[in-house]
Amino acid sequence: MLPLLGIGVVAGFFSALFGVGGGIVVVPLLLLVARFDLRPATATSLAGIGLTAAAGTIIYAFHGQVDPAKAALLGIPAAFGAVGGTWLQQRVPTNATTLLFAALLVGVAVRLVLTS
Numbered sequence: 001m002l003p004l005l006g007i008g009v010v011a012g013f014f015s016a017l018f019g020v021g022g023g024i025v026v027v028p029l030l031l032l033v034a035r036f037d038l039r040p041a042t043a044t045s046l047a048g049i050g051l052t053a054a055a056g057t058i059i060y061a062f063h064g065q066v067d068p069a070k071a072a073l074l075g076i077p078a079a080f081g082a083v084g085g086t087w088l089q090q091r092v093p094t095n096a097t098t099l100l101f102a103a104l105l106v107g108v109a110v111r112l113v114l115t116s
């Protein structure tokens with residue numbers, strides 16, 4: 001239980017600070033620290049990040065930094081993408097999903113280093 005609480009604090013912090021959390025922070029920590037399998041880690045991350053996003057949104061809205069129209073233009077298609085991604089993940093072998101996820105993280109890291 002303690003590792004999950006720690007992962008939650010870290011995810012909330014990075015979510016609010018950088019706009020990341022679920023895929024970039026929570027899933028790797030659930031895999032490495034809490035020893036989750038990939039699919040339950042992804043599902044748990046999605047459920048938990050909803051609460052994280054709501055809390056962060058409320059604070060940013062309090063500061064007048066949320067544009068609801070743009071958030072809807074981003075969020076509604078993202079919800080459809082989440083349905084499609086979930087459908088696909090259930091059909092792709094876990095090893096392939098893990099390698100694709102690792103490649104995504106490496107690609108993001110390289111891109112961030114090169115554009116800094």
